[in-house]
Amino acid sequence: MSNKITIEPVTRVEGHGKVTIYMDDQNNVRDSRLHIVEFRGFERFVQGRPYWEMPVLVQRLCGICPVSHHLAAAKALDVIVGAGTGDGLTPVGEKMRRLMHYGQVFQSHVLHFFHLSSPDFLFGIDGDPAIRNIIGVAMHHKDLAVQGVMMRKFGQEVIRLTAGKKIHGTGAIPGGINKNLTIEERDELLKGPDPLNADKMVDWSIAALDFFKDYHKSHAKMLDEFAVFPSNHFSIVRKDGAMDLYHGVLRAVDADGKKILHDVDYQEYDSYIEEEVKNWSYMKFPYLKEYGKEKGWYRVGPLARLNTCDFIPSPLAQKAFEEFKAYTNGKPNNMSLHYHWARLIETLHSAEMIRELLNDPDLQKDDLVVKGKKLQKGVGVLEAPRGTLFHHYEINDNDQITLANLIVSTTNNNEPMNLAVNHTAKAFMNGHTEISEGMMNAVEVAIRAYDPCLSCATHALGKMPLEFTVINQDNKIIDQKSK
Amino acid sequence: MGTKRRILVYGYGNPGRQDDGLGIEMIKMVQEWIDRHELTCMTSENNYQLNVEDSEIISNMEIVVFVDATQEESILEYKFAKIDPSDEKIEFSMHAVSPEFVLNLSKKLFDKMPETYILAIKGYEWDFKEELSDNARLNLEQAYQFLTRKLANWSDISDNLPISMINEWN
Numbered sequence: 122m123s124n125k126i127t128i129e130p131v132t133r134v135e136g137h138g139k140v141t142i143y144m145d146d147q148n149n150v151r152d153s154r155l156h157i158v159e160f161r162g163f164e165r166f167v168q169g170r171p172y173w174e175m176p177v178l179v180q181r182l183c184g185i186c187p188v189s190h191h192l193a194a195a196k197a198l199d200v201i202v203g204a205g206t207g208d209g210l211t212p213v214g215e216k217m218r219r220l221m222h223y224g225q226v227f228q229s230h231v232l233h234f235f236h237l238s239s240p241d242f243l244f245g246i247d248g249d250p251a252i253r254n255i256i257g258v259a260m261h262h263k264d265l266a267v268q269g270v271m272m273r274k275f276g277q278e279v280i281r282l283t284a285g286k287k288i289h290g291t292g293a294i295p296g297g298i299n300k301n302l303t304i305e306e307r308d309e310l311l312k313g314p315d316p317l318n319a320d321k322m323v324d325w326s327i328a329a330l331d332f333f334k335d336y337h338k339s340h341a342k343m344l345d346e347f348a349v350f351p352s353n354h355f356s357i358v359r360k361d362g363a364m365d366l367y368h369g370v371l372r373a374v375d376a377d378g379k380k381i382l383h384d385v386d387y388q389e390y391d392s393y394i395e396e397e398v399k400n401w402s403y404m405k406f407p408y409l410k411e412y413g414k415e416k417g418w419y420r421v422g423p424l425a426r427l428n429t430c431d432f433i434p435s436p437l438a439q440k441a442f443e444e445f446k447a448y449t450n451g452k453p454n455n456m457s458l459h460y461h462w463a464r465l466i467e468t469l470h471s472a473e474m475i476r477e478l479l480n481d482p483d484l485q486k487d488d489l490v491v492k493g494k495k496l497q498k499g500v501g502v503l504e505a506p507r508g509t510l511f512h513h514y515e516i517n518d519n520d521q522i523t524l525a526n527l528i529v530s531t532t533n534n535n536e537p538m539n540l541a542v543n544h545t546a547k548a549f550m551n552g553h554t555e556i557s558e559g560m561m562n563a564v565e566v567a568i569r570a571y572d573p574c575l576s577c578a579t580h581a582l583g584k585m586p587l588e589f590t591v592i593n594q595d596n597k598i599i600d601q602k603s604k
Numbered sequence: 605m606g607t608k609r610r611i612l613v614y615g616y617g618n619p620g621r622q623d624d625g626l627g628i629e630m631i632k633m634v635q636e637w638i639d640r641h642e643l644t645c646m647t648s649e650n651n652y653q654l655n656v657e658d659s660e661i662i663s664n665m666e667i668v669v670f671v672d673a674t675q676e677e678s679i680l681e682y683k684f685a686k687i688d689p690s691d692e693k694i695e696f697s698m699h700a701v702s703p704e705f706v707l708n709l710s711k712k713l714f715d716k717m718p719e720t721y722i723l724a725i726k727g728y729e730w731d732f733k734e735e736l737s738d739n740a741r742l743n744l745e746q747a748y749q750f751l752t753r754k755l756a757n758w759s760d761i762s763d764n765l766p767i768s769m770i771n772e773w774n
Contacts, residue, residue, distance in 0.1 A: 166732045181620025181732055187652065236656050255656065259712035267713050273657040287651050288619065288628060 140564055142546045148553060150546045155539045155568065156402055164525040172198055172516045173295055179512070179527075180289050186574060188225035188280055188290065189505035189530075192218055193512040195293035196368075196501030201516060203493025204296040206388060207368035207501075213486040214297035219367050220478045221283035221292055222503065226366055227322070227471040228276025229506035230423075230464045233572050234329060235269025238461055241566050242336050246343075247559025265332070268325050271316050278317070279475060282306045297490035304485065311479045319476035323437070326469040330441060333465050347548075348457035348541040348567045351376035353409065353419035354428040355533065356509055357387065357502055362431030364442075364470065366504040372429045373409060373419055378453050382409060387502040390511060396528065406535050407528060418536035421508025422571060423463035428453040435477070438470035457541050460570040505530045507572050531573040541567040611758055612662060612718075613751070614649045615671040623727025623740040626673040630725070633748050634755070645759050654701050659709035663716035667758055669751065670703040673740075674724035682725045682747040684754075689717065723747060 143152040167178060175194040180187035195218070200206055208215070236255045243262060244253040252261070259266040277287070284290025285300060292298055311319050337344055353376065357369035371390065373382035382393060396405035397414050408417035419425070427446075433439045445454070445466060454463075478484065501512045508530030515524040531538075545567040549560045613634050619625030631650040638646045649661060654670070662668045674683070689708035701709075703722050711717045725747045729737040736744065 163732065178620070181618060181734075232656065256708060256712060259709060263713060270657050270660050270709075270713060273655065274660060277657060 140542055140546075140568075142542075142550060142564075144550075149551045150543070153539070153543045153546045154401055155535075155542050164527060167522050167525045169521050171520050172201060172514060172522055173520075175512075175514065175522070176293050176295070177289050177291060186225065186229060186505055186507070188221060188284060189503065189510055190512070191284065191290055192222055192293055192367075193501045193503050193505075193510045194514075195295060196503065197499040197512045197514050198295035199297075199501070200388070200499030201496050201514065202295040203495055204491045205493075206386070209491060209493075210297055211486070211488045211491055212483040213301050214489055214491070215368075216478055216481055216483050217283055217298045217301060218293055220302070220475065220484070221280060221290075222367050223471040223474045223478070224276050224279025224283065226504075226506050227468060227475065228273050228280070229572075230468040230471070231269055231272040231276060231329075233506075234333075234461065234465060234468070235265065235272070237569060237572075239265065239269075241562070241569075242333075242340075242461075246563050246566055247557075250558050250562075253562070268316075268328075272322060272325055275310075275313075275317050275322055279310060282310065294490065296492045299489065301486060301489065302479075302484040307479055307484065310475070319472065319479055322472040323469070323476060326465070326472040327437065330465040330469055333462055337462070344458045344461075345456055348544045348570070349455055350457075350537075350540050350544055351455050352537055352540075353381060353412075353417070354425035354453055355382070355409075355419040355421050356426040356429045357504055358384065358430050359434070360384070363434045364426060364430040364432070364467075365434075366426075366467075366471075368503065371502070374429055374453060376453055376455060378428070378451070381412065387511075388500050390500060390502065390513070394528070396532075402535070404532055404535050405528075407533050408536075419533070420537045421530055421533040422460060422506075423467050424454060424457075424460045425508065426504060427463045427466065433466070433470055435470050435473035437473055438466055441466045441469060457537075457544075457567060457570045460572070464572075507531055507574060508533050529574075531571075534571045534573065538568055538571050538573060541570065609645060609666040609758060610664070611646045611667045611669075611755060612649060612665040613646070613669045613671065613755070614651075614654075614658070614662070616651050616653050617673050618652055620732060620734055622729040622731050622733050622735065623737055624673050624730055625734070625736065626725045626727055626740055626744055627671040629736060629744060630671045630723075630748060630751070633744075634751065637752055637755075643755075643759055646755060654703060654706050656701065656706075656709060658706045659713055662706060662718055662720070663710045663714035665718045668707075668718045668720045669723055669754075670706075670721070671723045671725065671747075671751075672703075673727040675727065676724065679724060679726050681743045682723060682750070684721060684723050684747075684750065687720050687722050723751060 139156045141154045141156065142150055145151040167175065170178065175198060176191050179190040179194045196207055199210065204210060240253045240255060240258055244257060255266065280290070281287055282302065284292040292300060315321060353373050355373040357365065358372045359365035359369045370384040371382055371387050371393065372380065372384050375381050385393060393410055394407055395410050396407045398405055406418065408414050409419065410417065427442060433442045445462060448454070498515045503510055510530050511528040513526040514522055517523050542564055545564050549563040553560065613631065615627030615631035617624040617627040619628045628650050631648045635648045638648065687704050687707060689711050690704035703720065707717065707720050725740070726743050727737070727740045729740070
């Protein structure tokens with residue numbers, strides 16, 4: 122007998138997702154799939170719109186990381202308006218955008234660690250679901266939960282002051298920015314009342330990293346053996362090999378650390394990357410053309426970024442990076458749950474970068490925009506919190522969009538997320554006939570490590586139920602749960 | 605005239621998805637109303653969606669009204685209801701959380717629990733457009749009239765209502 126187990130949708134990740142696990146007649150996992158409902162209509166929707174609308178328009182895609190889309194679109198349009206490929210902006214233009222971006226990465230990583238993942242660490246993967254959540258953290262580790270809330274708030278303030286407003290920010294425009302940072306705004310972030318200032322954010326980021334490292338000491342087996350599998354790793358890096366979340370060249374390394382994509386210009390990304398369509402998923406599967414579908418897939422996001430870069434250009438995060446690299450003897454780290462470790466190192470790096478940028482007088486300069494000879498194609502790439510994000514636009518002589526192609530971070534991580542589910546399903550579900558809460562959460566823990574954002578639909582009240590369904594080989598529902 | 609209480613009206617949604625922007629549109633109208641009548645005890649906020657840090661924001665308030673779009677079939681135009689703290693939807697999605705969850709977090713983290721309401725306004729269209737549907741706009745107008753009456757009563761200004769406000773209601 123063969124059973125199919127469906128968990129729908131995945132909890133504590135955004136959007137809709139469904140995990141299907143196929144069991145054989147010995148109740149062992151035969152196969153598994155992570156299905157994701159991705160909205161692909163946006164690329165068609167923007168065709169015919171004036172190009173300069175894009176940085177605001179793309180924020181309609183998602184309420185989770187609108188800043189990443191805002192900046193990636195602006196970077197693509199920098200090319201179109203003749204402002205170069207990311208390094209042609211004025212100092213104030215580039216640094217304001219960087220500040221906005223590091224604010225976004227900081228608040229996103231903080232949310233993920235403190236409010237999505239820490240319950241699993243504090244209470245265990247198979248812990249009581251009644252307390253294995255942020256309310257449980259609030260009740261049993263109140264200081265930690267408050268820290269998370271205040272760090273989120275700080276990151277949101279960085280975004281508000283750089284993007285201009287919380288919703289449909291307009292800070293980045295083709296060729297630059299539309300406002301600088303006033304002295305008063307700078308001091309609000311730099312010298313704000315405790316705890317809402319940059320120094321405190323650096324201190325708390327260190328504390329969060331220490332919390333994880335302590336946990337790792339006592340739970341090394343779980344963190345080191347959960348959903349481990351070799352992969353390629355992909356990201357942008359600065360031209361000198363440094364981690365750079367805002368701008369750089371494309372680099373990929375294999376599971377042994379050998380470079381397989383050699384710091385190439387992302388304007389030509391479509392020469393190196395292809396996307397495979399599979400009939401059981403709406404989300405595509407990107408891979409490196411040169412290595413084919415089977416061997417060319419890769420991980421993106423914090424773990425991948427720490428595997429591709431040579432160093433981190435901020436002192437405290439660099440020290441943490443050296444410790445991280447030493448753990449795998451300098452080789453790429455292929456442990457899925459070490460995404461959390463990498464994410465916290467990036468949180469610290471972001472806090473350091475925010476503080477450094479706030480102390481830079483260039484942020485108060487007035488030369489906001491540059492323009493040059495107009496081109497008809499532009500590609501913008503950056504490292505969003507969840508991984509590499511591509512925006513590609515082409516325009517006609519009337520300045521209308523004729524082509525748009527977006528490859529979002531979660532799409533880049535499609536194959537590794539599927540493999541993580543497969544490894545976890547085999548480890549936790551083989552030999553079992555009933556789905557326990559702990560087993561379901563183990564699968565979700567594997568997916569959550571990648572912090573997927575499964576497309577952004579509207580979120581109006583009462584829209585999305587949570588259902589669990591068990592279906593046998595005859596496609597009959599044999600169990601169904603909802604919460 | 606009694607003591608004025610600190611009131612927050614918080615609308616959320618994605619205005620790029622038609623009627624999902626009802627909460628944001630309401631905030632524009634309410635903030636204009638607050639400014640017009642110089643009601644210093646009131647403030648407004650907006651965002652794409654609620655999140656954990658909103659627990660800190662509401663912890664500083666005495667009354668909070670969350671405004672959101674709804675697809676609930678049982679709601680014809682709008683629905684106004686008091687809410688209690690709850691973690692009911694905690695496993696659903698943590699990138700966006702419910703008003704009840706935010707209230708619960710405020711209680712657990714900051715030991716504060718403002719009197720909290722949800723104003724759910726019925727929407728109908730959710731496409732990639734930055735304009736409300738005609739029917740949603742009608743519902744918004746009715747909900748606005750209702751909400752501004754409530755706000756005036758809570759702020760204890762109803763005894764000394766400006767003429768302009770009385771005219772708005774009639």
